[in-house]
Amino acid sequence: MEIYWDESLSTGVDTIDKQHKEIIARINALLSMSDEEKEGELDKILRFFGGYVIDHFNTEEAIMIKHKYPQYDEHKGEHMKFLKSYSSLKRLFEKEGATELIITATQNQAVDWLIKHIMNTDQKMADFIRNKI
Ligand SMILES: [Fe+2]
Ligand SMILES: [Fe+2]
Incomplete structure (x- = not known):
């Protein structure tokens, strides 16, 4: 399963769009x-969540x-x-390594949560911001 960025995900803010594209690319790497x-990969994505995603x-x-x-x-x-x-x-990964449980949980978290957030919550924010810039 691959996730694609398209115009429907655009927020109208270049920095945010650039970051969302990078996040989606990393999630795809994790899925494939x-x-x-x-x-x-698990180590990489967890570092990515703890660095890039926090900055985002x-x-x-x-x-x-x-x-x-x-x-x-709310946001x-x-x-x-x-x-x-x-x-x-992250704690679980440090303790137990890349177990099936952690892999599935990380993939679910990345896809379900982050993608839904980008599609819904970030879009709501974008609708508001778009009228301000
Ligand atoms: Fe976002
Ligand atoms: Fe957000």
Whole structure:
């Protein structure tokens, strides 16, 4: 299963779109990894969540604050929920390595949560921001 970025995901903010494309590309790499790549890919994606994705959340939050987005708290809450699940996955991975359970949980988390967030929550934000810039 591959996920594609298309114009329907555009937020109208170049920085955010660029970051979303990168996030989708990384998730696709995680979904298409071979058995031998599992350990390395999992390590990579968890580092990516802990670095790039956190920076991405900060970018969005700064934009929402700048434009006084009314649903800021709700949106930030979803980011925090993601980071909480990410921390548990990371701890589990450090303890047990790339077990099937962690692989499935990470893939589900990445796809279900992040993609849904980009498609729904980020789009709502984009609809508001688009009228401001
Ligand atoms: Fe986003
Ligand atoms: Fe977001």
